[in-house]
Structures are given as structure tokens and as C-alpha cells.
Amino acid sequence: MAGKRLTTEAVAFGNFTESDHFRGTRMALEKVRKAGARRPGLVVSKRYDDQIGGYISGAFWSVVSHLPEKDRIQPLMDWRETDPEDFLVHLIHWWAETKPDCILTNRKGFSPAN
Numbered sequence: 001m002a003g004k005r006l007t008t009e010a011v012a013f014g015n016f017t018e019s020d021h022f023r024g025t026r027m028a029l030e031k032v033r034k035a036g037a038r039r040p041g042l043v044v045s046k047r048y049d050d051q052i053g054g055y056i057s058g059a060f061w062s063v064v065s066h067l068p069e070k071d072r073i074q075p076l077m078d079w080r081e082t083d084p085e086d087f088l089v090h091l092i093h094w095w096a097e098t099k100p101d102c103i104l105t106n107r108k109g110f111s112p113a114n
Contacts, residue, residue: 021059042076044105
């Protein structure tokens, strides 16, 4: 799901390509759902999601909103990005509270086992 943010200049000149974050997120969610995940979670920084127009969180909610209410998990999106400990504290609390079957993320090197 990694991609580059389009700037106004890039759009105007049309000489850059961009990942389809919405479609990629939906496809990933459909795959994990087919594999048996009932409670998918999402970990993505709010700043990044905002920069790309909310496409990742929008795609997440477009799929999750059709799940039973008990299986809808609020994404983890808010933490101080410059503070790895802050992220870890938020992640542990979010994980314990929500108990997702799987986690979709764009965080490089992210692994709950680490």
C-alpha cells in the first residue's frame, strides 16, 4: 500500500504514476476476509492518510461497515510519529482492547512479534 503523494504539479503535467490506495486497501481486506479474518484492524498514521485524501481509511470503512457491529474495529491512527515509544504504547493498548484477527498497515518493519 505504499505510494507517493501527488502534488498539484504532478497532476497538472501528468508525468507521474500513483498507487490506487483505495483499491489496494479494499483488495487486501477482501483477501484477508476470504482467508477467514472476521475482525481486520488498520494501523496507519492519520497524517499519511490525510496526505493521500483519506483513501486508506475510506477503503477500510467501506468494507468494515458491512461487518457485524461487534467485528468493526476502530483503526489505530493517532500517535506521535516522532516517538516510537508513544506508538508502541498506543499499539499495545489498541491491540488489547480490539483484538483484531489481522492488521493491515503501511508501517515499514511493523510486526507484532517484534
